[in-house]
Amino acid sequence: MNRDKLLQLMRENKVAVLSALVILLFVLAAVFAPFLTPYDPKEMDILHRLSGPDAAHLLGTDEGGRDILTRMLYGARVSLLAGVLPTLMSMLLGTALGLLSGFAGGVVDEIIMRIADVMLAFPSTLLAMLIVYTIGGGLTGVFLTLALVNWAGVARVVRAETLRLRGSVFVTAARSIGVPQTRIALRHILPGCIPTMIVLFTLGVPSAILTESSLSFLGLGIQPPATSWGLMINQGRQYLYTAPWCSFAPCVAIMLIVLAFNFLGDGLRDALDPHLESK
Amino acid sequence: MIHNSDMTLEVQGLSVSIHTRKGTTKPVNDVSLRIPKGKIIGIVGESGCGKSMTARACMGLLKPPVKIESGRILLAGRDLVGLPESDMCAVRGSEISMIFQEPMTGLNPVMKVGRQVDEAVRVHRHIPASKARQETIRMFEAVGIPEPEARYNSYPHELSGGLRQRVMIAMAMICRPALLIADEPTTALDVTVEAQILRLMKELNKAGTSILLISHNLGVIAQVCDYVYVMYAGQILEEAEVCALFDSPLHPYTRGLLESVNSLRREEPVLETIAGSVPDFLHLPQGCSFSPRCGQCLERCASGEPPLFEPEPGHKVRCHLYDKDTSRI
Numbered sequence: 001m002n003r004d005k006l007l008q009l010m011r012e013n014k015v016a017v018l019s020a021l022v023i024l025l026f027v028l029a030a031v032f033a034p035f036l037t038p039y040d041p042k043e044m045d046i047l048h049r050l051s052g053p054d055a056a057h058l059l060g061t062d063e064g065g066r067d068i069l070t071r072m073l074y075g076a077r078v079s080l081l082a083g084v085l086p087t088l089m090s091m092l093l094g095t096a097l098g099l100l101s102g103f104a105g106g107v108v109d110e111i112i113m114r115i116a117d118v119m120l121a122f123p124s125t126l127l128a129m130l131i132v133y134t135i136g137g138g139l140t141g142v143f144l145t146l147a148l149v150n151w152a153g154v155a156r157v158v159r160a161e162t163l164r165l166r167g168s169v170f171v172t173a174a175r176s177i178g179v180p181q182t183r184i185a186l187r188h189i190l191p192g193c194i195p196t197m198i199v200l201f202t203l204g205v206p207s208a209i210l211t212e213s214s215l216s217f218l219g220l221g222i223q224p225p226a227t228s229w230g231l232m233i234n235q236g237r238q239y240l241y242t243a244p245w246c247s248f249a250p251c252v253a254i255m256l257i258v259l260a261f262n263f264l265g266d267g268l269r270d271a272l273d274p275h276l277e278s279k
Numbered sequence: 280m281i282h283n284s285d286m287t288l289e290v291q292g293l294s295v296s297i298h299t300r301k302g303t304t305k306p307v308n309d310v311s312l313r314i315p316k317g318k319i320i321g322i323v324g325e326s327g328c329g330k331s332m333t334a335r336a337c338m339g340l341l342k343p344p345v346k347i348e349s350g351r352i353l354l355a356g357r358d359l360v361g362l363p364e365s366d367m368c369a370v371r372g373s374e375i376s377m378i379f380q381e382p383m384t385g386l387n388p389v390m391k392v393g394r395q396v397d398e399a400v401r402v403h404r405h406i407p408a409s410k411a412r413q414e415t416i417r418m419f420e421a422v423g424i425p426e427p428e429a430r431y432n433s434y435p436h437e438l439s440g441g442l443r444q445r446v447m448i449a450m451a452m453i454c455r456p457a458l459l460i461a462d463e464p465t466t467a468l469d470v471t472v473e474a475q476i477l478r479l480m481k482e483l484n485k486a487g488t489s490i491l492l493i494s495h496n497l498g499v500i501a502q503v504c505d506y507v508y509v510m511y512a513g514q515i516l517e518e519a520e521v522c523a524l525f526d527s528p529l530h531p532y533t534r535g536l537l538e539s540v541n542s543l544r545r546e547e548p549v550l551e552t553i554a555g556s557v558p559d560f561l562h563l564p565q566g567c568s569f570s571p572r573c574g575q576c577l578e579r580c581a582s583g584e585p586p587l588f589e590p591e592p593g594h595k596v597r598c599h600l601y602d603k604d605t606s607r608i
């Protein structure tokens with residue numbers, strides 16, 4: 001895609017550009033957290049616990065007297081990483097298996113899909129506990145759980161897309177000029193799945209952020225004093241009436257990032273689909 | 280059998296079967312075709328008579344549960360039946376190619392058309408991308424695509440139906456296959472474009488490619504074919520030189536087909552039709568498959584399947600009416 005076209009697309013889809021900026025802003029904030037705040041995210045200050053927003057603490061402090069803005073900045077590192085990295089891993093695994101399943105058919109298809117069924121039917125919290133007890137808690141456990149839980153859904157959708165595309169005339173036409181099966185799968189079918197995969201990705205990221213927070217709440221994920229947005233919401237839960245700012249700020253952050261990913265996904269799908277491009 | 284070197288493709292006793300829970304059907308039943316070098320051969324018949332299935336069998340494009348039951352498909356003397364997929368990939372596109380009825384869906388919507396045509400060259404000859412691109416542009420020119428360089432970077436939805444069909448033909452022809460199978464190539468196009476595409480196919484034929492043209496349009500067949508096969512319910516009912524078939528059709532079915540063609544000079548107000556419809560493959564009639572719809576049905580048509588008779592040299596017909604051995608009537 002050349003530059004003029006890109007600029008034109010950006011003009012046409014301002015919401016997507018705005019979403020991308022929001023995401024970029026969050027990423028930059030997470031990366032440069034130490035330079036943006038004078039406070040330490042873990043240091044307690046009991047005298048100022050649960051104080052409301054003021055000039056010293058823009059978003060107030062939590063039950064340990066820690067600056068909420070600071071904790072949000074550091075928590076963004078975990079939340080964003082937990083949203084993107086495991087989703088990428090499960091996309092990769094799910095796409096490979098879905099493509100193989102839809103293309104090979106027969107026994108291979110049957111085996112992969114039955115494993116996917118088991119994964120989908122298996123309670124993810126239980127799986128998380130198993131993983132955490134086996135390899136230990138913390139970030140690695142959470143990431144692995146998120147990746148393992150989500151690939152089955154991706155595999156299903158990619159398999160369905162593969163089956164749909166495999167039956168289309170252009171695949172038969174490609175076969176009729178002697179294109180071998182693997183090349184058909186990679187050059188004709190995989191690109192056809194990309195719009196679907198982008199949508200899956202943008203839905204997967206926010207859901208992974210939310211799952212991470214619920215795992216952390218159960219004590220299976222991020223361990224205090226480290227933090228993530230989900231953990232902050234849960235910690236502020238007890239003070240909802242007396243100090244609502246504890247949960248409010250991370251809630252807004254999650255909402256913003258989830259919306260931003262969804263709008264960006266829509267925009268990207270429109271940009272990548274040559275049918276819509278011509279309009 | 281000794282191979283006749285004048286034949287591009289010879290199909291001998293081809294039967295295709297489909298196994299389903301309801302039973303086994305034979306959409307192609309003991310079909311024999313001969314496609315001599317440099318000729319255009321037509322197969323004509325109603326929808327569902329097995330034309331496309333025969334073509335796909337020749338390309339090795341049948342998918343389970345559809346499979347070749349028996350017969351031989353000889354391409355320049357080599358039997359294609361039972362050839363492993365990797366060998367078939369080498370044959371498809373370089374020795375036989377096929378173009379399809381649907382130029383709207385026959386091209387990958389998310390790939391530039393030039394890249395799709397390239398693919399055939401690159402798969403078969405393993406040449407670098409820049410050279411493949413040159414060849415594609417040259418081929419675009421040969422099939423009459425205006426501004427070939429610009430069109431190389433077009434997506435299918437940016438082209439008209441006629442241009443897409445030309446792209447499909449370029450894709451099929453770029454490796455100079457000996458045989459082009461055209462499955463209803465003009466059905467989805469309007470008549471002026473149809474005429475252009477047919478002219479192009481005739482040009483390709485003059486340049487040395489044999490063509491198997493499948494159509495339900497008798498006009499198209501009459502315009503371009505040298506020799507015609509009439510198919511019905513999976514069988515060849517009649518075969519003849521194109522003039523012989525249109526001047527003196529023998530089989531009642533062929534006559535019915537020709538009578539039901541509209542004509543500018545026609546005087547009767549009502550168009551002739553063939554009563555009834557194509558039989559269900561699961562419940563084929565006993566004896567001659569056309570007998571329930573035939574106006575000249577004999578007693579034995581309902582019991583014994585007729586063989587191919589040859590009442591005139593080069594003109595064969597599968598009908599008891601032409602049995603010279605009258606003692607059996």
